[in-house]
Amino acid sequence: MNESNRQKKVAQIIQEDFAELFRKQAAESKQTFLVSVSDVKVTADLSIAKIYLSIFPAEYRKTIMKEILVNKASYRNYMGQKMGKQVRIIPELNFYLDTTLDDVEQIERELKGEGDNPIL
Numbered sequence: 001m002n003e004s005n006r007q008k009k010v011a012q013i014i015q016e017d018f019a020e021l022f023r024k025q026a027a028e029s030k031q032t033f034l035v036s037v038s039d040v041k042v043t044a045d046l047s048i049a050k051i052y053l054s055i056f057p058a059e060y061r062k063t064i065m066k067e068i069l070v071n072k073a074s075y076r077n078y079m080g081q082k083m084g085k086q087v088r089i090i091p092e093l094n095f096y097l098d099t100t101l102d103d104v105e106q107i108e109r110e111l112k113g114e115g116d117n118p119i120l
Contacts, residue, residue, distance in 0.1 A: 004044065010087060011040040014049050017082045018075075022053075033060045038098040042091060049091040052098040061097060068095050 003011075015037045022035040039052040053068070055061045068075070072093055080090045 003042075007042045007044065007046065010046055010083075010091070011042045011049070013083055013086065014042070014051065014079065014091070015040040017079065018051060021075075021078065031060065033057065033064065035064060038100065046087060047089060047091055048094060050094050050096060052096050054098045054101060058102070065095065065097055 018037045018040075022037065026033055026035060034054075034056045036054045037051060038054045041050045041052075042048070053065070055064050072095070076090055076093050079093065083090065
């Protein structure tokens with residue numbers, strides 16, 4: 001099932017707005033961490049947005065994800081202010097941790113023989 005142009009447009013707006021928000025939050029924080037929005041998928045009826053986040057360094061992941069989930073309502077409110085004119089309903093926001101880069105890194109280590117893969 002292909003995404004409609006409308007879905008892609010809404011997903012892009014969400015991705016850009018959250019990238020900006022997380023960049024500001026990281027800058028205001030005393031810690032050095034990076035939260036990037038790796039992907040956003042929006043359901044066909046635009047009611048749910050799945051937001052995939054990469055968080056570095058890894059030791060901050062649990063804390064940051066917990067904080068994001070606690071603040072879900074205020075993030076949705078933020079999106080309402082940002083995109084209220086463009087959509088009738090503000091999608092429900094679901095956040096997921098994206099570990100794709102970790103997986104790639106692990107595979108690269110294994111291929112170099114640095115992992116503990118018994119086959120190599």
